[in-house]
Structures are given as C-alpha cells and as structure tokens.
Amino acid sequence: MRTFRNLSILAVAFFVSQASAQDYDLPILEHVYENGLRLLVIERPGESRVVSKIFTDMGALNETPGQYGAAHFLEHVMFKGTPTLGSLDWEREKEVHAQIRAAEDALIEELNRSRNTLRERGVFHDYQHSETTPRIGELRALIDSLNRQAQELSEEGPVSVWYMAYGGTGLTATTEQEYMKFDIDLPVDRVDLFLRLEADRMQNSIFRNFDAERMVLVEQRLGDLNRAETDYREAMNSLVGRASMVYVPEGYTNDFQQYTRRYERELYETYFVPNNTTLIFIGGVTLEEMIPKVEKYFGHMERAPEPARYQGREPLPSAEKRLNWRSNTLSPRVEVRYQIPGVGHPDRPLFDVLDEAFEAHLQSAISEAGVDGTVDINTRVVHTSRFGVPASINIELVVGDASQIDKAERTLLAELRRLGEEPLPADLVAQARKKLRTEWYRTAVDPNRLAFEIGHFEVMDSWRSLQPYLEARDAATADDLARLAGKYFIANNRSVGVVRPGEVPQ
Amino acid sequence: MKQLILLAVFFAIPSLSQDLTHPRDMGLPDSDYTRPDPTEYQLTLENGLIAYVAEADQVPLVTMSAFIRGGLVSDESQGAAESLFDALKNAGPSGTSSSDFKASLKQMTAEFVVEMHDEWTEVSLNVPAEDLDQVLPMFAGLLRQPAISEENISRAARGVAPEANDLGGESGAALYEGSMSAAVDRFYEIIYKDHAIGRRPTTVEFNELEAEDVAAFHAKYFVPGNMTIAVAGAIDVDEINGRLVDLFGDWAMAEVPEVKRMPAITRMRAKLHHFPSDKLQSWLVIGHDLPPVPLEEQAALDVMNYIMGAVHLNTRMMRVTRYKYGYTNDASGFPEAHWYGPGGYTYRSYSRPEVIENIYQNMMGELIRIRDEEVTEHEMFVAKGALADGSFPVRYLDGYALTRSFALERLRYGNHDRSASYLQRIRAVSIDDVLNAARKYLRPDNMQVILLGEEAFEL
16 A cells, blocks of 8 residues: 655654644644555654554434434444454354344334324324334344344453453543544554454444444433433523534434434544544554555555545524523522634634633622622533534523522623733733633643543544644733633624523413 | 244354353463562652652543542541642642643643542543643642632532532432432441441531631641652653652641541441432442451452442343343442541442332342352352453553552552562452452441432331
C-alpha cells in the first residue's frame, strides 16, 4: 500500500514547531494511509504502556427517527465477537445466524402488514387495536429459540477476554452524537493485539445475543429515567433545537424494540470503513514503528464510498421559547439557554471562558439581589459538552425557595443584558482563563483523556483545531465576552425553562 | 433466492489478506515488567516522616498528598474524627480565616480532596506549578495545625443527622446515581450493627464534644511517624526534598499511636433485607463480612474475585446476568478489606424489578458453583494476565500513581514487601488455591441480601 507518509510528516513537523512556542505542547504526529485511515501518535519514549483508541465518525446524528439509540446499540453488539473470535463452531453458528436474519426479515414484513392493527394512535397511549398478531408471536418465539441455539455455539466476552489476558486496562467504548470509540491501554510490546482485534471488529463483527443486549440498553435508559431531571432536560433540549439530532436522547423506550439487525448492519457497513476512522496512540511507541504495524492489520481494507456526513442545520433563531414545567421532586429553578456555534467556529472557544467567568459573576449578582440560589453554566446536551454543530449554552439557576423564581428570572435576564453592555471585570476573566488552563493540564496529564480530546476534535472538526482552540481561550478578553453576549444572547435565540412545584393550572 | 444471496454476502468470509491470527497464537511477548524501586523516590526525615517524590513533567501541575493512619473509628471522643474532617475540608491552616483559605484555593484553581475512611485519612492538593510556593506552606500548615473550632463540631453533627440519610427526594440517596451507594450503606449498617466499625457519634455526643477534644485527636494521629506524603509533578525532586525538610523537619517526633485492631464480626445467617424505593429499577447487594486476609492468601482471593466479578465484562457474574440474558448493565464483586479489622465482600447488581429475582438466583448459583467446582485453566490464564500485566503495573504507571501507591503501602504495612512479591504471588496461584479461597471467603449461608426497590422475592 502506498502512503502519504513523507508529506504528512513534514506538515506535522511544521505544525509542531509552531506549537512548541505556545503554552500547549501537543506533539501529535500524523500519518494518513492511501485507504483514508488516519493514524495519530504522541510519542512518549520510555513509557511502558500505550493508550490506544479507534474513533469512528458516526453517532446518534446518523440515526433515523424511530431508531434513536441505534448507534449506541451498535457499539454494544460490536463487543460480541467475529467468526474467528467467540465461535465454537462457526460453520454451524453461521447457519443459525442466517436463520435468525431470515426470521427477522419475516417479522419486519409481518409488522409492516399489521401496522394498522398495531399502531398506537392515542395521544395517551390508549388506542391500539391489538398489541400483537399470532404470526408475530410465532416469529418472536422462533427468534428466541434460534438465539438460544446460537448461544450454545458461541463463547461470551470474545473480544474483551483477550485484552484482559494480555494486560489490557481501561477497556471502554462510548457512543455519543458524533462519534463511536473503542479504547484500551496495553503494555507497549502488545500493541499488535489492539490492531488485530479492532481491525477484526471493524470488518467482521457478528451481532450475537442481539435481543438480550437490547435489554441492557433498556436498563441504561431506565437509569436515565430514574433521575428526576431527565424528563425536564429532554423537554428543554427539544425546546432549544428544532432540527438538529444533537438534541435527541439516546433512544426512547419504544425505539429499543425497533432496532433490527438489518438496520444495525447498514450503519456498520456504511460507517466502519477506513476513510472514516482514526487511530490514536499515546505512550511508548513511535510513529515509525506504528506505520507498518497498522498497515499489517488495516492495510487490506479498501477505501469505501465516503459516508454522508451529517449536514443538519437549525433554522435561524426567530422567537423566544418557554417551557413551564411542574415538578414536586425537582428543585425549583429558572434556566435560560441560547444556541451557540460548534467547534470550528471562531466564537466557540470563547464560550468556555464566558461560561467560567459569567458563572462566578452571576453567583455574586444573585446573592446581592437577595436570591438564594446556585448557578451552573454549562454547554451540555445529553452527555456531551462540545459539538461540531451548533448546540447551546445553558445558564441554570436553582433556587432554594420557589417564591423567588420570578425574581431569579428577572435578575438573570438583567445580568445577561448587562453582560452585552458592560464587560466583566478583567480579573474575573483572567481567573476563568487560568481555571480552563489548569483543567486542560489535568486532562493532558492523563493520556487517556488527552487521546479522547484529540479524537473528539477530529470528529467535530479536525485534530489540528485542538491547539488553536486552547490558545483562543487563553487570548479571550472581557470585550470578547461582551461581544459574544451582544451577538448571541438575544431574545429570539433564547429558550427559557421554569420549574415550579405543584400542578399545572388547567 | 434473493434472500439467500444477501445472506451469503452478509456472512462473507473475511478478506484473505486480513491477519486473523488468534490472539493466543500471535506470539505476544511475555511480560518483563518490574515494579519501580521505592527507595529511588523515598525521603526519610529524622522525625520519622516518610515522603515519596517523583518528577512528572508532562504538564505544569503538582500533586501533593498526605496519608494519615487514623480515621472515623480511631477516635475515643466520639465525633472528634468527623469534626476534624470538617476542619480539614473547610477551615484551612491555623492563622488563616476559612474564607481566605477558600479564596486561595480558588485563586490557585486547586483541586482539594479530603477523605476520611474508617482507619485512614487523605489530604490532597493539585495545583499549577506556578503556585507551588503558595501551596506548600498551606499544605504543611493544614496537616500540622488545622484551624479547629466549635463550628466544625456543629457542622459535623448536622452531617450525621437522620435526614442526611433519607432515601427519597431529588437529592436523596435513592436516585439512580446514588441508589447503589444507598444499598451498600444499608449492607454495612447491617453487618456492622453493634460493631465498633459501625458506630457513629450521636447528637448527644457531639453536644458534649469540645474543640480541645478535636485538637487532641489531631495531635495524637497527625504525627510524623503516623503519616506518609506523596509529591509528584513538574518539580525538581531535590528542591522539593529540601522544601519538605524545611516544612516538616522541625515537626517534633511524637509517639506513634498504637494500631487499633477491631474484633471479628459475629456471623449472621443469610437474610433478605428489603428497603422500598419508588424507582424504575431495583438494586441488589449480596454479601457478608470479609475477615483480614493474610498475605499468603491475598493473591488467590484476587484471582478468584477476578474470575467471579471484578469490574470487567468477562466475569462469571456478568455472563449469567448481562451477557446471556440482558437482565442488567452490571453485576460485579467488591472485596473491601479494612486495614485492621473486618471489611465487607459484596456482589452488586441492579435491574428492572421483574428480573431482579433472576439476577439473585443466577448470582447465588455462581457463588455456590465456584465453591464446588474448579475454575478452568483458561480462566486462570486470563485472571493472572489481567492482574499481573494489567492492574498491577498501572499502580506504578507515572509519578503520581507510584508515589501514591508507595506512600499508602508504607503507611499500611510499614514496608514494601507486598508489592515486591505481588507478581510472583499471583503467578504462583493454583486452581486449588482459588477453590480454597472461594470456600473460605464466600459463605452463602451468611449472605445478607439487600434489595432496594420493589418487593420481589424471598430467600
């Protein structure tokens, strides 16, 4: 396989030399293979272990309605092994999986045929002619029986067991709106194991125990729903965004029953291709060593048709929106959200500084106004705080006494207006910058977290954006923050949530 | 026919050029890992204080931690430990006001951790290297002379009030994030009922407590020979060693308090304890006490626990709950030894209420099976590899990790013999050793079963 090796190393050498004069030293070395696979390495000579991650540029943004959470589910079933890992008798097991697939196709046909009977038409989930048909029951029973047969022909934990046996630690996988990643830390001289297992997982995954694993996601969703805040937050998310998939939670309960092997296979085959994949290593390896090793395991993969990237675009902000939420378990609060740009936009790093500086200012301001409350400013939607697409900044004020909600809202809005007119004190901004810088060092000192940030920036924009992003935060001034407030904190870009105790007046 | 063709493509044989050598045939090298030598990092002061100092200059940060052998069950004046904990967290060093102390931490953007366990305490600070001159005297002052006042006693008293243990409400312990902790707390309340480790001060005892009692507790336990220190980060080791001598060298040597060994727990018959909770899931804790584990049995217990339920995807517990049936997201084992008395050994899971009984039955089945049947060679291979080549080296991965590990080991055992022999001990564990460990440390007849959630089953 021919590579771009020399050119890309030169480009990186230039980049690194520019960076070395700054506060943030990120000596990332890059190599891009002809099939599009990207290899990023931070060399730490002498270290005995290596952090290894594989990022795929896909996530919840790529799901279709009715299949929310399918990307996350795909991550789960990609732990179930391959023909060469986990099968006791692949020839026989393969036949059983073929029968399961055929039964699932028949089930889909029957569900389609019976849709008018099965479809829930009631607003209050109270008008459905029937919950099932005899044929659906037969097919589900058949799939259950075939699942048991397949289980008899396979072993559990076929991927993770080998990582563990050879000293792997920190085995995790994560799927969020814009990425899926698998990661492991290994002794340096066993890094080949990562390449062997991940290349196999990327190309040959068998979705074993599909229906049992579906229920594991149900458990995770129930865990979300146990939080008093979840329903409210999801309502706020949907209030803020009208089009973007950023705002959709990781699956509604109904969606879990909709996932099919066929749909998961489509996602898998579309996105798990070399030209949509980035490998990241930090530790006692060198780029020179890793180039041929990666080539050995991933070099046979053909460049695939470029997967369609998510191009969702929110309509222009055009009205203030408001959510009146009643809850006797959630603390009373007022929350104001504004849409903000994604990573890659020059304003985005400044919002990190604004978050820190304004939170400190607002906490003092509400105290001075006689409001007993706690301020939290964040940019989180579902579990993620940064996106490559527009999302939101959330200014939350939880009050001790519900009778103070109106006063809290007035104070909050007044301070937001003031922020656009009167720059924050310079020392507050300097302190915010210092806090962000220290937090970054706490991230960078941990090779796992550092590798994650590199991979996350690569899927949001480019790994090359990371260092300029950090430097832009360090250069932020009070005037910059005032400009942001004037530009983004406008009524038409505002969503307000108010949580009060009691029942909704009819 | 079309369907058959699609299926054939779906299960196409992987490309012939893909290297699919099985992991066990890849020729992966044997581990040549050796633990770092603690003496290379050790500084011993004349007053008996031992510190471990390492340079770790990837980023301009410094972490300093002190570990003190003394905690919640060490105090003779009930409530003194809790009050000292509050003083360490909130008051800062003597001579500084609480608000100035907190403002300094904020200005430095410090991460400040104070944890008080039953038998030991940790005080840690992580700050930018530029603030080292400011933080070192603060760190020393906090350890040597914390500002202790009546306010610390009243705040600590409020912390043990019954409402702080409520299972309901938004901030209550029974929410998803806290429900397992709540169930585990109930477990420990049950096994430590009427035991010294479970004793907590009452409001009356707090009312009788005075700041002098708290100061006396501090003076007894926070002495150079009863403490170890770890410092790592963007530092010059020689310079830090000198600073430590300056800051702690004149601290008078004092008598090291005698280790307080706790009696064994009276064994209880297996019992279900149900705690209602109006949530969408139920939480399950199965366990009993864990007696102090002698050195010669520790490795076998580690291997047995790894096979059964250490927190990873391929344990027996995960296979019979999550992997095969999708009952739960997690089922894991937690041997939680105490330093000088009985700890607890629990297996924990959670699920939708309708399958919690299945989880209980399957977990109990595995607890019985590992006492009856030998584990496999394959399970031994995986567990030993994971422990010897994975979790153990990670304890010494960088300056922060190794100074912390050495400081804690020294404080607990007085030497580094355990870590020196760990790899050898793990590699020597036999299948019989695992069987013996299971029979000794897993006792189905004594299992206390905590069910937090809907009523679901009886024993």
